[in-house]
Amino acid sequence: MRHATGPLLSVDLGARECREEGIDGGLSSFIGGRGVGTKLAHDRIPFDADPLGPDNRLTFATGPLQASQMSYTGRMSLTGLSPLTDGLLSSNAGGFMSRPFTGTGYAAVEVTGASDELVAVHVRDNGVTFEPVPGLAGATVEAVSERMDAEHDLSAEHVACVGPAGENEVRFAAVMTTESRAFGRGGLGAVMGAKGLKAITFDGEATPDVEVPEVAAEVHRDAATSDHIMKRQGTTSVTEFANEVGALPTRYFRELQFEGVEGISGDRVEEKKYKRGTCSQCAFACKLPTRDGESGLETEGPEYETMMSFGSNAGVDDVVDVMQSNELCDQYGLDTISCGDVVAAYLAAND
Template identity: 75%
Template sequence: MLSVEGPLLSVDVGARETTTERIDPVLDSFIGGRGVATKLAHDRLPFDADPFGPANALYFTTGPMQTSTMSFTGRMNCTGLSPQTGGLLSSNAGGFMSRNFADTGYAAVEVTGTSDELLVVHVSDEGVEFEPVPDLAGATVPETTDYVESEHGLESDHVACIGPAGENRVRFASLMTSESRAFGRGGLGAVLGSKNVKAITFAGDSRREVEVPAMQMDIHREAATSDHIMKQQGTTSVTSLANEVSALPTRYFSELQFEGVDGINGDRVGEKKYKKGTCSQCAFACKLPTKDEERGVETEGPEYETVMSFGSNCGVDDIVDVMQSNELCDRYGLDTISCGNTVAAYLAHEDAFGDAELIHEIVEQIAHREGVGDTLAEGIDRFHEELGVENWTVKGLDFAAHDGRTLNGQGLSYAIANRGADHMFTTLYAWEYPLVDSSEALDPTGLEGKAPHVVKQENARALEDCGVVCRFSRSFMTPERFEGLFGADYEDLLAVGSRVVELERHFNNKRGFDRADDTLPYELPGFDAALDAYYAQRDWNADGTVPDAAVGDDPVSAD
């Protein structure tokens, strides 16, 4: 089975020490990406670690095909304890950094400890350098990447960094790369900030070339010649459909359709796109560099999730206002989904939906923890009672944009997902709109018979994250192609994904998560029976916990 190669590099930023060790059994069993990082975190992190404490770690990993010319592989994984959910969480970013990470020759990089001064950590195949950077305190993401380029000759796609939000430990701070690509959900940028690390750079000349079967060229050619609407509108191509079927969260989740959708949908975003955008090696090119000359706004995006969080959920019907919110989040290092939903909660409290100027002011206040922003920076789960608004979160993570009250299987997925209310854990919405072929579509109404579909798609998404293959390869990466590329039977590959989901759940169980956390702020018919069916399908306990014996294989020592 194809897997990542190389050692684990451990970096203690407090002691300013590094070690390397072989982790071949982990690589052979978990391929790379989220799988390798989850296994390392599960076996090396204390179950009672504080997300903001020195014992927490960030694990940077990528997949085995990131050293090839394969489309849909320009992505990278980061895993750690989330300050937003309190559980183990993996986040995924696109762009170009994955290739530069591969150039270091390491299979994984672990960052632990807490520095006594602000640092940039430089990781290369020649070693690790700890650079004190007191003058970067409070710097934005572009200011930080400009510094690294001017002082070290490394462009932004060599850099993972935080803005003021990460330094200020905003619980949904992003870890940014290439300035506009984000390890977004869960607040891993705040974890790096808690370690007093402003940025990590990756560079070298030790890339391990991987032989990938010739079918990669078929995939590349199909991606290049496809006329898929995402090439023009990115993920915003689903906006009008979501609104049409009543699955577009609006005015802090109080409605499911937005009368102003025509001002923020894929057509409007497509009009603002001014050039092609892509990730490393990818011929699909679904990214959205956009600008508005009249108002002087330029950004990459917004994606559909941001169109919801800062658009319909905030009552905003002007795409340029949403673009500006997106740019502010990228500048300060904030997850656009959680930040937009947080602002929407505040607008509900103030009865101020649609006030774009106020929205942009609140984003600034959140990033700098000023005024009400200090309260909002704690996240909806922690401030909802103080503001008197509903708690639209699962496990502390606020909801994504495909509403489970209409797409019921997606709703079940939100409740069960180890990350919380996250659409990427199963992407079951694609089968319920549907965005897949009608022969594969699922009735979005009801939960009967949905549990096996949730399990299968969780495993498939985890497999993609082990290979660090983009979600939008769905139309091109058939089971047969997975088998050919990874050199293993597809069912065996899905079993790798299943083990990853199980390790995440087991770790979070040890931190107190159980069935009571697999819940929703709304009712779905047959929900308890669907939970029972899901746990039974996975051979878990009825209380939502994983038996210890199920994960008792070959722990990786932290010694």
Template identity: 65%
Template structure:
């Protein structure tokens, strides 16, 4: 089986000490990326850890496909215990960092401890340096990358940076790379903030020599020549369809259609797009560099989830205003989905939907924990009672745009996902809209009989996250191509995904997650209890808990 290479670098920022450890056996069993990160976290992070305490770890990992020149491989993984969900969580980011990380020669870099002063950690293939940077306290992401480029000649593509939101331990703060790409969901930026790590930089000339099969070029060629709508509109291309099927959350989830959809849909974004945008080595180029000269805003996106959170869910029908919100989140280092949804909750409580001046003001206040921003920085799950609104989260993570009240299998996926209400955990929405060929589609109505397919998709997405391969490769990947790329039977590869999901669940079980956490949707789904039973039976779990005899050896 094709797998990642390179040792683990353990970086203790309390002692400013580093240690290399071999992890070849872990790579062979879990490939790389999320699989390796989950396996290492399960072994190294105490089950009762405080997410914002020094004993929490944040582990960066890549996979074997970062040694390729294939489209859909410009991504990497970060794993930690989330300050937002309180569970083990992996997040991944696109951009150009992954290959600079791989150039260090390390297969994983694990940060633990907490520094007494604000620092930048420079990781090279031949050296690790700790730089005190008190002058960067409170700096935005662009200000920090500008410092690194001016003082050290380090490109933003080589950096993982937090903004004021991370320093202030906002529970949905992001780790940003290439300035506008994010390890977004779950608040891993707050983990770096708790460790007093302002930024990490990666460089070297020690990329592992991994032979990637020729199938990579077939996929790359198809990605380059295919006339796909995502190349023009990104993920927001699906917004009109979602609205048409009454599956677009609006006004803090109180409605499922938005009359102002034409002001924030794919066509509106495409009108503001001024050039192609992509990730490292990817010819698919689905990113959205956008700008509006009159408003003085230039950003990347918004993608569908952000256009929902800061658009329809906040009662805003002007794409330029959503672009401003997106830009502010990138500058301050905030997950734009959670920031938008949390602000939408506040707007609901104050009857202020559509007040864009207030929205932009709240983004800044959240990042700095000022005034009402200090409350909102805790996230919806912790503050909904105080706001007097419904708790639109699962396991502490607020909902993505794909509407589980219409796409019932996606609703089931939100319920059981170890990350909470996250659309990318299984991407089940794709088979229910559908965005796949008719022979692979499912009726969106009902939850029963979908457990096997849901487990398959969770395992497949975990495999992608371990490879690491972008989820938007779905039109270009099939079992035969997975087998060719990874030199392994497809079922064997899915087993890697299954072990990863099981280890995540077992870790979270030790932190109190069980059936009750899976049965906490803010809306009713048909036959949910029976569907949960079907899911647990397929997984070999009991009431949401992994039996000890079923825990993969660590």
């Protein structure tokens, strides 16, 4: 399994140094990206560390079945102290970054310290480089991805970055990858911003030797041929059900059913969907690339949580309005759940 063999890379932004460490038997018993990240955080982050200070550490890691044929194993974890809660946080993202990350040959990449200027770190299977990027100050997620592609031939799935929200240390800022996929919860984007790290990229061609049973291939085939409603509507397929059973947060949690739910339902999202989308090693393909023909707006999503926070919880019953909010959050690097609920709280306070 990869976690037993791949080394750990530790990157110190302040010293502009990096070192490789072997994964010992104790660490290899903590399976999965969350397990490895949590163990490293427990052992290495001081108890009284400031989440926005240089002693906090961010650990990128994948699970041991990455690069196998097993469905639903291609996600990544990002672990550190949350500036929103001051507690340990492991955030999770889909997309395709797990593939190039695995290609670097590392089981986990840990980032510590803080840079005195805005930097990008490039992790490859043949070395690590630090690149000053003052020109990316205030840049959106899309702008960062475009520069990485133009100057380093690295497409969006190789890039994890922050937008203006992370640089400004908004405590629910997200770390974005593949442009629209987010390590969203808990504000780890603010930690990257506080460290002066605008982007970190991964690129390599190492392939771990992972064996999985034949049943894994059967599960993958079954998922690929399924006609489950989530393939058409993603997680928004539960919006109307949540409303029916009285579990849809409405008007800042003051109500649990929304009279305008039809306007933000999975059916409305499906009408805006223009192609299928998926994540690495997932045959289910529940992602929602959507487009509004009238305005020309294109975005990825929104998923149920965004539909709830910017929709029913804010009293909004128009799917296009929620799509617009979703896209702004993606570009500025904001967690859509927390941001939408802040908007809902403001509206409730001024009601």
